[in-house]
Amino acid sequence: MKKSYMKYKKYPTMELHDRTWPSKTMDQAPVWCSVDLRDGNQALPVPMGIEAKLEFFNLIKSMGYKEIEIGFPSASDTEYNFLRTLIEEGYITDDIKVQVLVQAREHLIAKTFEALKGAKKAIVHVYNSTSTQQRDVVFGKSQEEIKAMAIQGAKWLQIYAAKYPETEFTFEYSPESFTGTEMEYALEVSNAVIDVWQPTPEHKMILNLPATVEMSTPNVYADQVEWFSRHINRRDSVLISLHTHNDRGTGVAATELGLLAGADRVEGTLFGNGERTGNVDILTLALNLFTQGVDPGVKIDEVNKVIEVYERCTGMSVHQRHPYAGELVYTAFSGSHQDAIRKGLKANEKDSTFWNVPYLPIDPADIGRQYEPIIRINSQSGKGGVAYILEEAFGYKLPKGMHPEISLPVQKMTDQTGKELTALEIKNILFDEFINVEGTFQLESFKSTYQEENDQVVMIEAKVILDGVEKTLQGQGNGPISAFIHGLQKEGNMDYELISYDEHAIGIGENAEAIAYIQLKNHKGISAFGLGIDRNTSKASIKAIISSINRLNR
Numbered sequence: 001m002k003k004s005y006m007k008y009k010k011y012p013t014m015e016l017h018d019r020t021w022p023s024k025t026m027d028q029a030p031v032w033c034s035v036d037l038r039d040g041n042q043a044l045p046v047p048m049g050i051e052a053k054l055e056f057f058n059l060i061k062s063m064g065y066k067e068i069e070i071g072f073p074s075a076s077d078t079e080y081n082f083l084r085t086l087i088e089e090g091y092i093t094d095d096i097k098v099q100v101l102v103q104a105r106e107h108l109i110a111k112t113f114e115a116l117k118g119a120k121k122a123i124v125h126v127y128n129s130t131s132t133q134q135r136d137v138v139f140g141k142s143q144e145e146i147k148a149m150a151i152q153g154a155k156w157l158q159i160y161a162a163k164y165p166e167t168e169f170t171f172e173y174s175p176e177s178f179t180g181t182e183m184e185y186a187l188e189v190s191n192a193v194i195d196v197w198q199p200t201p202e203h204k205m206i207l208n209l210p211a212t213v214e215m216s217t218p219n220v221y222a223d224q225v226e227w228f229s230r231h232i233n234r235r236d237s238v239l240i241s242l243h244t245h246n247d248r249g250t251g252v253a254a255t256e257l258g259l260l261a262g263a264d265r266v267e268g269t270l271f272g273n274g275e276r277t278g279n280v281d282i283l284t285l286a287l288n289l290f291t292q293g294v295d296p297g298v299k300i301d302e303v304n305k306v307i308e309v310y311e312r313c314t315g316m317s318v319h320q321r322h323p324y325a326g327e328l329v330y331t332a333f334s335g336s337h338q339d340a341i342r343k344g345l346k347a348n349e350k351d352s353t354f355w356n357v358p359y360l361p362i363d364p365a366d367i368g369r370q371y372e373p374i375i376r377i378n379s380q381s382g383k384g385g386v387a388y389i390l391e392e393a394f395g396y397k398l399p400k401g402m403h404p405e406i407s408l409p410v411q412k413m414t415d416q417t418g419k420e421l422t423a424l425e426i427k428n429i430l431f432d433e434f435i436n437v438e439g440t441f442q443l444e445s446f447k448s449t450y451q452e453e454n455d456q457v458v459m460i461e462a463k464v465i466l467d468g469v470e471k472t473l474q475g476q477g478n479g480p481i482s483a484f485i486h487g488l489q490k491e492g493n494m495d496y497e498l499i500s501y502d503e504h505a506i507g508i509g510e511n512a513e514a515i516a517y518i519q520l521k522n523h524k525g526i527s528a529f530g531l532g533i534d535r536n537t538s539k540a541s542i543k544a545i546i547s548s549i550n551r552l553n554r
Contacts, residue, residue: 011216014183014223021222021261029289029297031239031265032282033067033123034060038079038101040273041071044314052313053082057091059309060270064298065282067123069099069267073115074108080115087118097170099123104153113160116167123206124161125172126153130189131180131212147189150175154196171197172206174243179211183224191233199237206265207232210243211254218250222257229262241265244280246272251280252323256288270310271318271325287324291362303367330364333420335382342388377421379414383407386426393423395506396430399517402529409433434531439550440467446542448480458483462542466491480538481518484545496520496549499527503537518544520552528552 037056041047048056060068071079086092098119102112104126116122128149135141161169173193175186190207199205209228211221229240240263244251255266272281286296303325307318320328332338337359344357355363377385383403390396409429414421444463451457460483462473475487485496499519505512514537521527528551532543
């Protein structure tokens with residue numbers, strides 16, 4: 001094998017032996033900032049137009065995000081006009097801060113403040129890249145020159161903000177590619193910006209620490225955040241913000257550990273949309289908090305609506321296995337998983353103090369999902385899953401002993417077709433196997449009466465077709481079932497023992513029907529379930545007996 005891995009070097013770790021973040025827990029939500037309309041939008045093959053941007057802005061606002069980055073108004077006419085539309089047409093409510101991004105260049109800063117004219121509150125986010133790689137490869141500038149750019153950019157923000165006193169501005173600075181910057185130098189530049197802005201506890205600034213490219217394991221990023229939080233000047237006047245990308249697939253983990261390490265704020269996108277592998281997914285982060293009993297501070301109860309708007313506006317698709325939101329994440333195909341989920345849901349009905357269902361860390365109903373698709377049937381599924389589908393979709397509460405008898409034909413069908421079966425297909429198999437059973441025994445008519453001298457004794461008379469011959473069965477017992485079996489026994493060669501009987505109603509009102517499940521055992525010791533459905537409870541039971549006998553004979 002080629003030793004291609006040798007051209008990469010290990011990312012340096014932090015010397016932070018007294019780190020405290022591993023023993024901490026999150027007990028409150030961070031300050032959220034959605035960057036969907038900037039970072040997410042610029043990564044789209046076809047960026048959103050103003051109409052789509054307005055719909056997406058309203059979605060983010062309706063979810064409760066109070067800080068929304070809307071773009072680069074200095075670099076794009078579309079984003080400039082979009083910002084003006086938001087301001088002039090009243091889309092920005094008093095509790096919302098719009099955030100705009102701008103490079104540390106005067107003419108771009110001037111245009112940015114011009115675009116914000118009339119806004120009540122705004123965050124102006126200025127940045128310049130500080131990483132070793134960017135300094136050496138892209139800009140060819142020294143550390144002092146890069147720091148001077150940051151200081152000058154900070155001063156220009158103060159100068160131009162003073163021209164618009166009607167707006168309450170918050171300043172934000174990012175040492176872009178923070179994780180590719182020497183920590184001591186990133187601190188030096190950030191402190192230089194703080195010295196210019198002179199934030200106070202009453203009027204804080206935002207210091208954003210972006211993992212512009214995710215370069216390390218999440219614990220290293222957490223160490224960097226904790227170290228930075230300890231050493232930054234005026235810590236009580238600075239909100240430390242995280243902006244992680246997902247190049248290593250650990251953006252969520254890095255952000256969570258960064259919050260444990262002392263960060264106050266998170267920038268990210270819905271479903272992690274963004275450049276390359278994307279940004280941190282702020283919906284996943286919020287739901288992670290929710291499942292730990294922490295109020296996420298944003299609405300998460302209409303995930304289907306969020307997906308619908310997201311996919312329509314961005315042209316992107318939410319993956320079927322996406323955390324919490326994916327189509328299949330509340331679905332179990334495995335038989336053992338299905339059985340555990342079914343039992344967990346039953347137990348939760350008895351004690352719902354805390355959600356405690358195997359394989360389901362969150363109640364799907366809490367995010368606007370339904371239980372129907374939780375269990376789906378393929379060749380890997382088990383008998384419990386089949387029974388669950390029949391109960392949830394159609395109300396058939398099959399006795400436990402019957403589960404193997406229905407799962408076998410279902411398994412056979414999935415093996416033959418190699419595909420997932422729908423609830424209706426499973427129901428059709430149930431009917432073919434238990435209702436529409438081809439056999440030598442058929443019921444023509446049935447009636448039952450109570451014995452005149454003893455109303456505890458039931459008399460039955462049934463006309464049946466047995467081996468092509470019409471016969472009349474007469475019997476008596478303590479109910480229609482025992483009376484019918486008595487009538488069979490009088491015919492001879494019809495020696496069946498009743499093993500179990502269950503019945504319940506399906507439907508309500510005048511459309512209600514009875515469904516009966518009867519298990520018989522023949523003289524050879526072989527048992528089988530039968531199923532009968534009828535508006536008349538007694539007749540449903542007799543149909544179930546005939547179904548069982550035909551299945552035993554078959």
